[in-house]
């Protein structure tokens with residue numbers, strides 16, 4: 001027999017327990033650091049081709065070892081088939097925009113990015129790409145422009161974005177015009193301006209590895225990187241960024257892009273697509289090594305969209321030549337994979353809109369993006 005006050009007490013207790021349980025279910029475990037690795041154009045076909053040509057059809061890529069897997073829908077505000085600008089805006093701000101727009105909404109309003117939210121939390125931040133660093137994917141995390149071709153505007157916003165480490169190609173967007181005609185129309189020397197606000201500037205693999213500075217701009221090619229020696233690899237750039245960013249006790253956010261998977265796919269170049277995807281997976285492997293030793297880092301591997309409609313048709317273990325078919329030379333509207341590991345990773349299982357990815361990051365950090 002229950003006394004009515006006992007009933008009231010136990011009901012209240014149950015309510016408190018349910019509330020606490022709901023908090024822990026919805027909030028997830030909060031990671032100190034988030035590392036977002038984006039394979040530009042890296043659909044299931046590219047991953048399958050890289051696996052067949054690398055560890056073999058029965059082997060495992062590094063991304064295959066990540067325990068949580070989901071799928072992301074990639075359509076932009078007005079097109080089922082997105083471009084990298086709208087997709088990167090979705091992944092950076094959690095908001096759909098029109099193709100070509102960089103972290104502004106379809107009306108041109110500026111959208112707050114997850115990297116900017118990380119900075120406001122006192123975290124360190126970085127961007128890495130194997131293309132030019134002013135390309136759509138890295139640009140969307142640190143700049144806001146109506147058109148992705150405004151590379152000089154993106155570069156100018158990038159150096160004052162408070163990102164601590166910026167590594168990739170695209171030096172010509174940062175320097176005055178040279179004798180060969182490459183360089184900024186306005187003749188500003190952004191690298192000199194960046195040096196004045198505390199950045200170390202490097203332009204070779206050796207100088208990148210030798211620099212002790214934790215505010216670092218490394219531009220290793222005038223435009224798109226060649227992704228071959230003597231340039232640093234995506235793994236080396238990503239690890240170099242982490243080595244500086246991880247000194248911050250408040251944590252960090254890093255976006256690292258394998259940008260040339262997409263370029264090779266636009267040319268229906270299977271050997272290049274495989275090489276770039278395997279290079280990207282080496283970076284994934286090293287990031288997982290870092291994260292697994294610490295336990296405080298959420299690692300997400302995904303793509304902005306699929307490119308080429310690549311299908312693997314045959315891969316003979318005795319004959320390393322892959323047979324592959326391409327649908328065409330543009331992007332597709334197919335879903336792309338999400339691989340997740342670390343605190344909060346369970347939130348990424350299932351089918352998501354690409355805009356949910358950074359919104360889940362912001363939720364884990366108790367911050368807001370997109371406004």
Ligand SMILES: [Zn+2]
Pocket residue numbers: 041084262263266307331
């Ligand atoms: Zn593309």
